[in-house]
Amino acid sequence: MSESPILSVEAVTAGYGRVTVLHDITLEAGRFGNVGLFGPNGHGKTTLLRTISGLVAPKSGHVVFDGKDITGLSARAIVATGLIHVPQGNKLFPDLTIGDCMALGAYSPRARPHESENREKVVKLFPKLAERWRQRVRTLSGGERQMVSIGTALMSHPRLLILDEPTLGLAPKIKDELCAAVMDISRGGVPLVVVEQDIEFLLELSRQLFLVDHGVVKTEIRPGESIEHSEIMAMYFGH
Amino acid sequence: MSVFSDIFFGGLFQGSLYAMMAVGLALVWTTIGVFNFSHGVFMMLGAYFAWQLVAFGLPVVIAFPLAVIVMAGAGWILQASVVRPLIGRPNIVLVVVITTLAAGSLIENGALTVWGPRSKQLPSLIEGNTTIAGVGVSLHQIAIIVITPLVLAALWSFLNRTRLGLALRAVAQNEDASQLVGLNVTALYGLAFAIAASLAGLAGIFMGGYRFMNPSMGADPLLKALIVVVFGGISSISGPIFAAYLIGFFEAASNYYFGLYWTPALLFLVLIATLMVRPEGIFASRSRGLA
Ligand SMILES: Nc1ncnc2c1ncn2[C@@H]1O[C@H](COP(=O)(O)OP(=O)(O)O)[C@@H](O)[C@H]1O
Numbered sequence: 001m002s003e004s005p006i007l008s009v010e011a012v013t014a015g016y017g018r019v020t021v022l023h024d025i026t027l028e029a030g031r032f033g034n035v036g037l038f039g040p041n042g043h044g045k046t047t048l049l050r051t052i053s054g055l056v057a058p059k060s061g062h063v064v065f066d067g068k069d070i071t072g073l074s075a076r077a078i079v080a081t082g083l084i085h086v087p088q089g090n091k092l093f094p095d096l097t098i099g100d101c102m103a104l105g106a107y108s109p110r111a112r113p114h115e116s117e118n119r120e121k122v123v124k125l126f127p128k129l130a131e132r133w134r135q136r137v138r139t140l141s142g143g144e145r146q147m148v149s150i151g152t153a154l155m156s157h158p159r160l161l162i163l164d165e166p167t168l169g170l171a172p173k174i175k176d177e178l179c180a181a182v183m184d185i186s187r188g189g190v191p192l193v194v195v196e197q198d199i200e201f202l203l204e205l206s207r208q209l210f211l212v213d214h215g216v217v218k219t220e221i222r223p224g225e226s227i228e229h230s231e232i233m234a235m236y237f238g239h
Numbered sequence: 240m241s242v243f244s245d246i247f248f249g250g251l252f253q254g255s256l257y258a259m260m261a262v263g264l265a266l267v268w269t270t271i272g273v274f275n276f277s278h279g280v281f282m283m284l285g286a287y288f289a290w291q292l293v294a295f296g297l298p299v300v301i302a303f304p305l306a307v308i309v310m311a312g313a314g315w316i317l318q319a320s321v322v323r324p325l326i327g328r329p330n331i332v333l334v335v336v337i338t339t340l341a342a343g344s345l346i347e348n349g350a351l352t353v354w355g356p357r358s359k360q361l362p363s364l365i366e367g368n369t370t371i372a373g374v375g376v377s378l379h380q381i382a383i384i385v386i387t388p389l390v391l392a393a394l395w396s397f398l399n400r401t402r403l404g405l406a407l408r409a410v411a412q413n414e415d416a417s418q419l420v421g422l423n424v425t426a427l428y429g430l431a432f433a434i435a436a437s438l439a440g441l442a443g444i445f446m447g448g449y450r451f452m453n454p455s456m457g458a459d460p461l462l463k464a465l466i467v468v469v470f471g472g473i474s475s476i477s478g479p480i481f482a483a484y485l486i487g488f489f490e491a492a493s494n495y496y497f498g499l500y501w502t503p504a505l506l507f508l509v510l511i512a513t514l515m516v517r518p519e520g521i522f523a524s525r526s527r528g529l530a
């Protein structure tokens with residue numbers, strides 16, 4: 001099972017303007033399967049994902065995806081490698097229809113040839129979206145918008161999918177639906193890096209967890225280590 | 240009956256010119272979120288390029304489209320030089336007002352140096368006059384009334400029926416999400432400016448065919464386009480198009496009943512009253528976005 005990592009973040013320092021959020025952070029993902037990231041709010045998880053996908057340029061360090069150094073590439077160039085990021089907060093394109101979003105997902109030349117095959121996958125995963133294909137995103141519920149977010153990313157034909165709090169703020173029923181869909185995507189062969197507050201979901205999904213705290217990886221939980229939920233909660237809050 | 244047709248044709252004609260100007264301003268606002276104050280200068284430049292090409296001896300059917308294409312390049316260059324470097328700044332709206340005003344004034348003075356202060360005139364799109372419903376109109380005006388909706392319809396289908404148009408609409412709504420699906424945001428910004436400059440250039444060619452041209456001919460149309468865009472709502476391109484025709488008809492009627500002198504004052508009165516009731520403009524929706 002121990003393969004080479006699909007994604008490695010090597011001593012990355014990044015932030016916004018003069019504010020540094022990530023301090024020399026290092027982690028490897030994909031060697032053992034899916035990766036979960038958790039930690040208190042405001043400690044740099046979103047910034048880490050934005051740095052990986054090229055929305056934030058790191059001040060130093062390297063990001064390597066599948067053996068290729070992608071540090072400093074534009075977000076567009078990174079999308080072209082198949083590293084796809086579902087951002088936090090499902091803001092999306094409020095005045096576009098679901099169908100428009102799916103067409104945009106398949107915009108990159110890499111994804112274009114797989115458009116109809118991926119559309120079928122998305123519709124199978126989220127039948128709700130098919131019923132509302134011509135409806136504007138702004139008129140959808142939070143859960144439906146998250147489905148559109150994930151669906152759009154699947155249209156981009158991901159080789160690695162990074163998800164930022166996919167179940168944030170959702171009602172329990174729709175949350176379960178989304179968790180199940182994310183598990184489905186993983187079983188379909190797409191490796192995942194997921195930021196989540198719901199530790200139980202992360203434990204179910206991932207073989208490796210990182211606790212991000214003050215812009216560094218504070219604790220790594222390796223596969224095989226049996227770990228109690230309560231211990232994680234202690235790590236989470238005990239500092 | 241002839242009063243009605245007078246107002247009708249006058250309104251259609253003015254409305255067409257306003258729509259052609261305003262739609263480019265709205266396009267740039269919705270995609271990039273800045274106001275381009277060199278839009279009036281684009282109009283002037285389009286007219287002068289066309290005049291120069293005609294002076295070189297090119298026939299109108301080649302010179303005019305060529306001038307419009309050259310304007311696309313001019314718009315792209317302006318965007319790359321005074322807008323793109325500022326993107327991401329928190330005060331971008333104000334800064335771009337200043338940089339585009341500065342660039343506009345530079346270009347205007349350049350035009351004055353190159354072409355001189357003497358007024359010039361472009362050939363009409365179609366020579367001749369005709370009488371419709373008791374009103375004498377020039378075929379040039381008829382051509383403008385017909386061509387404008389066709390161009391605007393073409394723009395609308397481009398934005399709503401093509402993948403590239405979809406990309407432009409997307410970038411207007413969420414830049415981060417656009418980057419995350421692999422859109423080339425910088426190129427799309429350039430494209431928005433290129434299209435806007437072409438449309439302004441075409442408006443300049445329209446105007447140069449029935450009025451004398453001079454290097455500051457774009458100032459008044461820019462002001463009108465701003466009024467149209469504010470009146471129609473800056474969140475879409477269909478809002479300003481409707482508003483342009485509405486204002487065209489309003490002006491034509493007001494010119495007829497109250498005279499040229501009172502029309503600008505009345506127009507502002509209506510504008511202020513409208514904005515007090517609907518601050519987002521009469522045809523606006525809630526967000527920035529092309530539709
Ligand atoms: N666009 C931004 N500009 C400036 N600071 C930001 C921006 N986005 C996030 N931050 C700051 O960066 C820090 C980390 O935020 P974030 O990466 O969103 O954390 P998390 O996802 O772990 O909650 C916070 O202090 C936040 O205020």
Ligand SMILES: [Mg+2]
Nearest residue numbers: 045046047088
């Ligand atoms: Mg976050």
